[in-house]
Amino acid sequence: xxxxxxxxxxxxxxxxxxxxxxxxxxxxxxxxxxxxxxxxxxxxxxxxxxxxxxxxxxxxxxxxxxxxxxxxxxxxxxxxxxxxxxxxxxxxxxxxxxxxxxxxxxxxxxxxxxxxxxxxxxxxxxxxxxxxxxxxxxxxxxxxxxxxxxxxxxxxxxxxxxxxxxxx
Numbered sequence: 001x002x003x004x005x006x007x008x009x010x011x012x013x014x015x016x017x018x019x020x021x022x023x024x025x026x027x028x029x030x031x032x033x034x035x036x037x038x039x040x041x042x043x044x045x046x047x048x049x050x051x052x053x054x055x056x057x058x059x060x061x062x063x064x065x066x067x068x069x070x071x072x073x074x075x076x077x078x079x080x081x082x083x084x085x086x087x088x089x090x091x092x093x094x095x096x097x098x099x100x101x102x103x104x105x106x107x108x109x110x111x112x113x114x115x116x117x118x119x120x121x122x123x124x125x126x127x128x129x130x131x132x133x134x135x136x137x138x139x140x141x142x143x144x145x146x147x148x149x150x151x152x153x154x155x156x157x158x159x160x161x162x163x164x165x166x167x168x
Contacts, residue, residue: 097140097151098122098129127154136162 100122112118122128127139128151140151157165 093132094134096131096134097142098131136165 100120102118102120104118125141127141129136130138130140130151130153137157138153139155139157140153143150143152
């Protein structure tokens with residue numbers, strides 16, 4: 001066994017920690033460290049000069065739009081609106097006629113059986129609400145057509161009235 005280790009016999013991590021050059025087996029002198037530092041600075045400066053941004057190229061024009069604008073045609077604006085609405089005429093919506101509503105406790109809900117009567121807030125003879133996709137659009141009265149229920153619209157709700165009812 002050796003009593004003391006030579007600097008080159010020290011573990012790699014310890015030599016690195018003590019600041020010794022790991023890759024070289026040649027002894028170090030203070031002048032070598034200064035020269036190595038100057039060489040590193042010179043290579044870093046050369047690398048930075050090479051990586052400086054080049055002048056920007058002239059901007060390229062944007063690609064043509066993929067979709068045509070939905071603006072009115074130059075000819076007849078009424079025709080353009082009619083053509084635009086044709087695009088949505090076949091979209092299905094859910095229409096519901098609401099007789100009334102009520103709040104009920106779960107205990108009472110569980111007690112309901114066949115023949116039970118649930119009282120609603122709507123009055124008999126009062127207009128029923130007509131909703132499209134959950135949005136009130138009209139009111140009407142119940143009618144029977146060929147043994148099926150129907151609704152005769154009595155009042156169409158304007159957009160301003162819809163907003164006013166939402167704010168209540």
